[in-house]
Amino acid sequence: MTLHIDLIPVLSIIAGILILIRPKILNYVVAIYLIAIGVIQIFGL
Template structure:
């Protein structure tokens, strides 16, 4: 069985878990998420 996982949903889940565990890091998590999505889109990376 082959399982294909996209990067964006995985990043979303990780960000959600970190926000639940450490609410004070919300700004950092959002910033890292936005930077990662921007880099992925600029470099046209497909996972």
């Protein structure tokens, strides 16, 4: 049995948890998330 996990949903969950734990870092979490998604889409990871 092979477990296949996409990277984008995992990043979304991590970003959501970080925002819930530390709401003051919302701007940084969103910025890092958007940059990561852009890099993933460009390089097709």
